[in-house]
Amino acid sequence: MAWRDAKASRVRLLLFMASIILGIAAVVSIQLFSTNLKDNIQLQSKALMGADYIIDSRQVPTERAQAIIDSLQPDASEVNFVSMIAFPKNGGTKLVKVRGLEGGFPFYGTIDTQPASAAATYQESGGALVDATLLLQFNIKPGDSIKVGELTLPITGALKAIPGSTAISTSVAPPVLIPYRLIKDTKLIQFGSRKEYQYFYKVSDTLNLKRFEDKIDPMLKAESADLDTHTSTSRRLGKRYDNVGKFLNLAAFIALLLGCIGIASSVHIYIKEKLKAIAVLKCMGASRLQSFLIFLIQISGIGIIGGLFGALIGIGLQELFPYLLKDFLPFDVEISISAQPIFMGVFLGLFMSVLFALLPLLRTWYVSPLEVLRVDEKAAQEPKKVRYLVFAAIILFLFLFSFWLLNDAIYALGFVAATFITFSILAGAALLCIKGIRKFFPKRWGFTLRQSLLNLFRPNNQTVVLVVAIGLGTFLISTLYFTKDILLTKSEIDTSANANMIILDVQTEQREAVEQLITSKGLPVIDNIPLVTMRLHSIKGELVNALRQDSTTQIKRWVLNHEFRTTYRDSLTSSEELQEGVWTPELNSDDPVVISISDNLALDLNIDVGDAIVFNVQGVLMETTIGSIRKVDWQQLKPNFSVVFPKGVLEDAPQFSVMATNVPNQERSATLQRELVAKFPNVSIIDLRQVFTIVEDILDKVTWIINFMAFFSILTGIIVLIGSVRTSKYQRIKESVLLRTLGAKNTQILQISAFEYVFLGLIGSLVGILLALLSSLCLALLVFKEPFAPSMIPFLVFLPGITLLVLGIGLSNIQTVLRSSPLEVLRREG
Structure with a gap:
């Protein structure tokens, strides 16, 4: 019976299947690649380092x-x-x-x-x-x-x-x-x-490197040295690529979640149509279990076949990842195929299809034979307890799956809570629209407009299901787009700075000669920054050597071993902003030394304005007090400093300089670099235009990868829309046929359907984009801690694009009615 019914509904069932194939493909490909990457890191950890x-x-x-x-x-x-x-x-x-x-x-x-x-x-x-x-x-x-x-x-x-x-x-x-x-x-x-x-x-393989590292590394760190083993390097590499994997996994999960929503919405409409047939079956003696199993077997079959196809596509797709990520990996990833991803794909396809279709499937259990005479929208409602149990199972599954992908219970809980809240808001918006249209129905509007609005709340309406499907798809796609913008904006560098060439390691005796060479070429000396190297001796009266041995200290370890390159000047730069205290521009020789430090250094040192620090300036101890704390924009590609002294303190200390100039073109840049290297071979020159080109190339590749994953979600979302809207055609055909029988023209039927789908598309996509805007703002401020400048692309492209897509699919639904006679249509659909 399941097979015969499936053959009659194969087009709709294929659309259900398409909803989940891409999501499974995305999850399987990324999971398989992540496994291969971790295996390769472990196997090649020695070759990555070249030593034990x-x-x-x-x-x-x-x-x-x-x-x-x-x-x-x-x-x-x-x-x-x-x-x-x-x-x-x-x-x-x-x-x-x-x-x-x-x-x-x-x-x-x-x-x-x-x-x-x-x-x-x-x-x-x-x-x-x-x-x-x-x-x-x-x-x-x-x-x-x-x-x-x-x-x-x-x-x-x-x-x-x-x-x-x-x-x-x-x-x-x-x-x-x-x-x-x-x-x-x-x-x-x-x-x-x-x-x-x-x-x-x-060393020999018998040496326990972890125990060896735990013993020797602290001794070396106390002497400003460091020990790295191939095992610790592989762990660091694994953690670094875990972050990339988490983003890719979330993108894949979004695609899979969209597929599940497609399954749930499509099966909801599909089963609604079958209630009368189920009631007939029960009149003929079919049991509850039999009627339930007919459709459970159909959905299970869809899940298994969809999972299998998704897993096979995923295996093919993961071959692309080594190519996409080759510039970010220190080795070639060898891809190995195992049966595990195929089993995982089939299991996910089966489990998620059944789980998300379970609520509409359960309605087949509660159809009574009497309802063959009176099937309506209130028929076959499952008990509230059963409904709540299914909802609880879905939420539990989403949490466990998110936790498996993210390996963080808080983030997984946040992701599930955000999805649940979004789902509730979308359903609430749809119900609010229905209530608002009913209450403020425009009775003076034309027949076609009134009829299309009536379709939004009549029996067998699809408003809630389609608004939730359209809105959630738009929300997830738009959130991915807004998040991509935040990530890429965070990675951008300021190319508008005046200086485009930096000259490093200029010795004190070379300073005048380098300046003369630059100015002789008709180029400006934009910056001439003196650098003095020093280390921390004591912090708030506690010796650094003692703090290194203190396992309870809240001071970050890197600061205790760091060699600071500091400078002195009388003003703040464009990349700095005074956060606390008072800026001191200059001191007399007998004044107490007051310095300014960056906000991140103050946090890592656990110090504040007024605290004392003693520096070791190449063997000379210098007592200082924190006078101010600066917020530094480290993203600006220009010389920035954690520690800045006022003028009048470090002028006589051993130092070297960093100079900056602006070179108008590549030819003059090459000429200046040649002469500088010939006369001063110790200096290093950074041509910022070359750096900008390299960074932009890297960002382009990152953008491509993010867009590649967003493509999965967008494509799955489109398939979900097609599935949901196409399935709804079977509810509108009889109404359209009845209207034609009563004398309605084709243009009127076309307009009624067009307005209905425009309303549905606009409501769903607009609410989805507004929710995405709110969630992305929270992500920007709370997670990335970046200002949020939303792109207009979702409003200008997604809103009209999704509305037109829903309209196009909806209008294709009634072509059968328009091309044929009413009786022919009824016979064919029957």
């Missing part, structure tokens, strides 16, 4: 740190720093990461070079391995030379890949590998240079 563990220090290791490093007997070591290099062949210059290596690093994975032999010979031959993309950019080949500081050496090979590098990091500062012994000859490591010392270790 690494000790690194941002300065020359202290005597005690060096003793620990030597006692562990490093198998390889490295010093790396960011610097400008030049190609003598054509005068090209570029900011790169110079890595001086000695020993057999990497112990796992390989250095991929062209020719392949260069990786093994560059240290002995005294050559350089240069990033392959960089060589192509400057038309340089192995055999040409490269100038690093004051050292010129041959390029022995093109560097394609090395453990620990990602596409993003190498695009900002491409790597150049040279032998460790030649670093001194470059004369680039001077006062103020940003450098890092790394020591690589290979």
Whole structure:
């Protein structure tokens, strides 16, 4: 019976199935890719690092740190720093990461070079391995030379890949590998240079790295050094990509939820039509269980087939993710297929189809045989207890599924609560519209308009079901769109700043000469910022060394080991805003030292205005008091500082400078960079236009990924609308046929249907967008803590677009009535 009835209703049942296929496909593809990603991180954790563990220090290791490093007997070591290099062949210059290596690093994975032999010979031959993309950019080949500081050496090979590098990091500062012994000859490591010392270790698998890390790392941290094991690195990587996975999972869940709403709304209308047939079956002796099972088997079959198709599509789709995310991953993800996602897809399809269709399905249980004579909208109502139990099961499932995806009970509860509130508001808005139209019915309007309004609250009306389906679909799609805007706005950088080139590490004796070179080119010196390096000695009378040993302190650990680069000036910059205290522009030599700190540093240090801090300024202790706290906009790509001194304090301290200028075009930028590198090889130059291009490219890729996932929700939402509105056609056909029999013209029937669907589309989409606006405002202020500037796209595109879509689908419903005679239509539908 289930099979025979399904064959007669196959078009509608296929639409039910389509509602859930895309949601299952999205969840399966993302879950499968996340599993593959985690497996790859664990399997390749050693190859990612190239060693079992690494000790690194941002300065020359202290005597005690060096003793620990030597006692562990490093198998390889490295010093790396960011610097400008030049190609003598054509005068090209570029900011790169110079890595001086000695020993057999990497112990796992390989250095991929062209020719392949260069990786093994560059240290002995005294050559350089240069990033392959960089060589192509400057038309340089192995055999040409490269100038690093004051050292010129041959390029022995093109560097394609090395453990620990990602596409993003190498695009900002491409790597150049040279032998460790030649670093001194470059004369680039001077006062103020940003450098890092790394020591690589290979150990037997019997060593318990977690216990080893817990013992050694605190000792190294006390000496401003750090220990990283391949297991801790894989955990960090896993957490980093978990955030991406959570967003993708939520987008997939939204698509799946839309599919379930499509199932629920379509089955509601479908079963409503079948009540009379069920009553007939019961008159002929069918039991409650039999009539219930007929339709349960249909819905279960839809769920199983939809889940299977969704899982197979998901398996195909997840092959795209390594390509989409390749620039964000430090390794190639190997995709493996297992039976688990297929089982998960089939189970989700079956379970969610039955769960969300259960409420309308239960009505078949409570149809009495007598209702064959009097089926109406109040017939076959299930008991309230049963209804509440089904609602409770749906809410419990949504919570458990959200918790499984997000792994956070609070967020999962918030997501379910927001969905439930939205559902209630949409249903309430639909009922309010019905009540309002009934109470203030426009009796003087024309026949077609009155008839279309009457359809919104007559028996067998579809107002609540369609407004909820349309509104929730619009709400979820619009929320995804508004959230995407918040995420991308948060990631934007200010490209309108006057300075577009920054010159770093200018020594005190070089300052005037660099200024003269810039001005001789007809370019302005926009900023000439002095930098003084220092460390914390004590905070509010407590020594930093003692605080490092205190496990109960509320001060963040990074601050205690950090080397601060501070400056001095008499005014705030455009990226700063005074939050607390009084700004002090200048001090006399005998005045107490009053400083200004950033709000994030004040939070991490757990200090306030008036508290005392002692700094160690290259061996000299300096007592200071917090005079003011600034809010700093770190997103602006310009020199910003956590600690700022007033003028009159640090002028005689050892220091170096950062300068900024504005170069009008690429040719003049290249000329200035060449001359600066030739005369001052220790300076580093950041061309902000290149950085803007790289960041914009990254943001474009992020936008593409977000839009790709939003596409699932939008497409599923459209299918839900098609399913819901198409299913409603069977309720309107008999009314339209009756109107034609009474003499109504085709244009009148067309207008009645058109106005009804326009009202439904407008009400549902408008309420959905307004709810999305409210929820996105809450997200922006409470979660992202960003100002919210809503896009007009949902109002200008989604509102008319969804309304027109509902109108188009609705009008296609009555084409059968318009093209055929009333009797022919009734026979066909019967």
